[in-house]
Amino acid sequence: xxxxxxxxxxxxxxxxxxxxxxxxxxxxxxxxxxxxxxxxxxxxxxxxxxxxxxxxxxxxxxxxxxxxxxxxxxxxxxxxxxxxxxxxxxxxxxxxxxxxxxxxxxxxxxxxxxxxxxxxxxxxxxxxxxxxxxxxxxxxxxxxxxxxxxxxxxxxxxxxxxxxxxxxxxxxxxxxxxxxxxxxxxxxxxxxxxxxxxxxxxxxxxxxxxxxxxxxxxxxxxxxxxxxxxxxxxxxxxxxxxxxxxxxxxxxxxxxxxxxxxxxxxxxxxxxxxxxxxxxxxxxxxxxxxxxxxxxxxxxxxxxxxxxxxxxxxxxxxxxxxxxxxxxxxxxxxxxxxxxxxxxxxxxxxxxxxxxxxxxxxxxxxxxxxxxxxxxxxxxxxxxxxxxxxxxxxxxxxxxxxxxxxxxxxxxxxxxxxxxxxxxxxxxxxxxxxxxxxxxxxxxxxxxxxxxxxxxxxxxxxxxxxxxxxxxxxxxxxxxxxxxxxxxxxxxxxxxxxxxxxxx
Numbered sequence: 001x002x003x004x005x006x007x008x009x010x011x012x013x014x015x016x017x018x019x020x021x022x023x024x025x026x027x028x029x030x031x032x033x034x035x036x037x038x039x040x041x042x043x044x045x046x047x048x049x050x051x052x053x054x055x056x057x058x059x060x061x062x063x064x065x066x067x068x069x070x071x072x073x074x075x076x077x078x079x080x081x082x083x084x085x086x087x088x089x090x091x092x093x094x095x096x097x098x099x100x101x102x103x104x105x106x107x108x109x110x111x112x113x114x115x116x117x118x119x120x121x122x123x124x125x126x127x128x129x130x131x132x133x134x135x136x137x138x139x140x141x142x143x144x145x146x147x148x149x150x151x152x153x154x155x156x157x158x159x160x161x162x163x164x165x166x167x168x169x170x171x172x173x174x175x176x177x178x179x180x181x182x183x184x185x186x187x188x189x190x191x192x193x194x195x196x197x198x199x200x201x202x203x204x205x206x207x208x209x210x211x212x213x214x215x216x217x218x219x220x221x222x223x224x225x226x227x228x229x230x231x232x233x234x235x236x237x238x239x240x241x242x243x244x245x246x247x248x249x250x251x252x253x254x255x256x257x258x259x260x261x262x263x264x265x266x267x268x269x270x271x272x273x274x275x276x277x278x279x280x281x282x283x284x285x286x287x288x289x290x291x292x293x294x295x296x297x298x299x300x301x302x303x304x305x306x307x308x309x310x311x312x313x314x315x316x317x318x319x320x321x322x323x324x325x326x327x328x329x330x331x332x333x334x335x336x337x338x339x340x341x342x343x344x345x346x347x348x349x350x351x352x353x354x355x356x357x358x359x360x361x362x363x364x365x366x367x368x369x370x371x372x373x374x375x376x377x378x379x380x381x382x383x384x385x386x387x388x389x390x391x392x393x394x395x396x397x398x399x400x401x402x403x404x405x406x407x408x409x410x411x412x413x414x415x416x417x418x419x420x421x422x423x424x425x426x427x428x429x430x431x432x433x434x435x436x437x438x439x440x441x442x443x444x445x446x447x448x449x450x451x452x453x454x455x456x457x458x459x460x461x462x463x464x465x466x467x468x469x470x471x472x473x474x475x476x477x478x479x480x481x482x483x484x485x486x487x488x489x490x491x492x493x494x495x496x497x498x499x500x501x502x503x504x
Contacts, residue, residue: 007071011068085481109256141157175203309374310432310433343458
């Protein structure tokens with residue numbers, strides 16, 4: 001991964017924090033200046049002695065040491081990172097996407113006696129009880145993110161959440177830190193379920209247990225425990241409570257316990273809560289757009305960022321253009337925009353000034369750190385045709401022809417300025433036709449905007465995973481895969497942009 005600056009940025013940041021000049025390192029580590037440079041740039045794998053020397057000199061904590069070890073190991077490209085690029089091609093571009101069908105799984109069902117049933121039979125029974133008049137249902141899922149049983153569980157949850165407004169679901173994930181393809185597969189599979197505002201996600205990086213089905217398995221989803229890959233559904237109706245606990249075990253007969261015993265139900269609820277405490281909430285949910293915008297700005301500060309979206313983000317619209325848009329509003333329209341931006345707890349009289357200040361801050365960050373936009377030809381064409389980006393706020397006016405020219409010409413100038421770290425990659429394939437948006441912040445995490453219809457209304461329901469392994473996957477995709485395999489070259493991009501501006 002010689003084109004990726006992640007290892008170099010990590011080391012230089014830590015050296016700065018430790019107050020160690022790079023010039024002193026060759027003597028301290030016992031290597032030549034040129035070898036040290038290649039080691040830090042990731043063009044040559046560093047020796048175990050040099051890596052240990054860095055760890056000692058920088059006084060890395062356990063988390064940073066693990067991250068450093070992972071980055072150092074990527075000098076020879078990790079095969080799971082290569083596979084992750086294929087996963088992301090399917091996710092972002094719909095490349096060779098297959099419709100994955102739910103698999104029927106056989107279960108040993110324990111209810112007074114033991115019976116052999118299928119997941120379809122158990123799910124039908126749960127749905128009948130959960131959709132009865134007066135019933136409420138609580139779904140609790142732990143992992144279940146491998147091919148089997150994910151599609152089965154996801155199909156069931158989608159049906160129940162669709163048929164019952166009184167059903168809620170919570171999903172606890174254990175994200176793999178040694179499998180790039182695995183981590184990105186887990187996250188991208190979940191996004192369609194987030195259309196339900198009664199489905200929430202919490203995540204952890206630590207495996208739940210250590211026992212494995214076999215010595216070669218490195219996935220916590222293979223752990224031999226009732227909670228490793230499980231779904232519990234607690235249904236209440238009046239004074240009656242029924243618990244269904246499905247436990248999926250790889251390469252063995254899975255099982256389902258059905259119980260009405262309050263003490264047994266409380267036992268499983270207590271154990272689930274114990275697991276839950278080790279998982280972080282992942283959903284960013286806000287009606288205060290200025291707060292949300294400020295949160296993004298804080299994540300982008302001092303970091304390289306990659307945006308994957310059909311067309312540009314709100315921070316690519318110049319503040320001068322925002323001023324022009326506001327000047328065209330009537331007093332009533334302006335008041336509505338201010339109230340909408342402020343949300344429930346903001347100050348409408350100050351919100352525009354605050355939003356513009358945050359936008360300027362984000363633009364400044366994009367001039368001091370590498371910011372990459374991955375957009376599509378179709379997405380930019382639609383922007384020019386409609387005057388609206390894909391997640392344009394409903395209460396904001398459309399961009400005029402002059403405003404579009406200012407925005408596009410300014411971004412094209414930045415693209416061709418060798419001193420400007422801004423980069424635009426255009427694909428001929430559609431990017432996220434379903435309207436998703438991904439913002440990857442190197443070394444921090446990834447934000448997923450999965451519900452543009454709600455966002456356009458001012459409701460920011462987004463998934464943010466603070467996991468730098470996941471951020472690394474998306475940064476690699478934008479830095480190393482898109483420009484080499486998917487994007488138009490710079491000359492073709494300039495030709496397209498010039499023609500687009502002239503067509504306005």
